[in-house]
Amino acid sequence: MISTQSWADAQRLWDFQKMGHEPRPCSVAVGLGSHDLGVADTTADLYHRGMAPLIVFTGATSRTTRERMPRGEAEHYRDRAIELGVPADVIIVEPEARNTGDNIRLSRALLEERHVAVSSILLVSKPYEERRAYATARHLWPEVDCVSASTPMSFAEYVDSIHDVRLVVDMLVGAQQRLTVYPQRGFMIEQKIPQAVTAAYDRLCSEGFTSRLLPEVA
Structure with a gap:
């Protein structure tokens, strides 16, 4: 939980x-x-x-x-x-x-x-x-x-399909980090990230959902 x-x-x-x-x-x-x-x-x-x-x-x-x-x-x-x-x-x-x-x-x-x-x-x-x-x-x-x-499903449905809420949240956090880091590395275009999304990401990192972060910038 x-x-x-x-x-x-x-x-x-x-x-x-x-x-x-x-x-x-x-x-x-x-x-x-x-x-x-x-x-x-x-x-x-x-x-x-x-x-x-x-x-x-x-x-x-x-x-x-x-x-x-x-x-x-x-x-x-x-x-x-x-x-x-x-x-x-x-x-x-x-x-x-x-x-x-x-x-x-x-x-x-x-x-x-x-x-x-x-x-x-x-x-x-x-x-x-x-x-x-x-x-x-x-x-x-x-x-x-x-x-x-992608498969049309809600966040709750996806969590249920994976049977591991912590893993899913870790993956979401890792995916979000890459949206910030990878444009700087020339891997993708830069996109505007709303402040509310950045704040949510920061809180999840502080709560320890970090297993999928890039190690060199974690």
């Missing part, structure tokens, strides 16, 4: 990190690899709704997915999407990416190699990674329109 204040602060970060975009048809959907197979489910649903004629699943493995997805996040996403009725021939697998920058950069390179014309991308991620994915894509692929999407 966490305090009422910490829950409210985490909710504020959750609300900010979601972009609130309405999905619309794009040239390609890019499903960003992670531990969450819900990304594949949502990408498949968007495909069936006509939001993209082509899918790129991107992701290698990480310390959190090595055992769960031994063949790589993108490969497991592909298998899941096929189970959900997506034709195998509309899925491209990018198996090397190990961070969000890699996801965007390597997906772009793969599509360019295949001479796929891209004017817009539908970025599908975990809910609290929407803003990070968007900011990274706007920096690394500025000439295309970017639309962020």
Whole structure:
């Protein structure tokens, strides 16, 4: 359990990190690899709704997915999407990416190699990674329109799905830190962060929700 204040602060970060975009048809959907197979489910649903004629699943493995997805996040996403009725021939697998920058950069390179014309991308991620994915894509692929999407669920529903509220809050705090630090490192565009969001982040850090912070700036 966490305090009422910490829950409210985490909710504020959750609300900010979601972009609130309405999905619309794009040239390609890019499903960003992670531990969450819900990304594949949502990408498949968007495909069936006509939001993209082509899918790129991107992701290698990480310390959190090595055992769960031994063949790589993108490969497991592909298998899941096929189970959900997506034709195998509309899925491209990018198996090397190990961070969000890699996801965007390597997906772009793969599509360019295949001479796929891209004017817009539908970025599908975990809910609290929407803003990070968007900011990274706007920096690394500025000439295309970017639309962020994720599984439609509330903060409470996501906590219930993970079964570990402290872990979820730690992840939200880590994601928020990167939105501040990464523009300075040239990894993503800078975005205005409301004071109320910064205050919520600071309180959560002071309460010890710091396991996902970058160690060199924690």
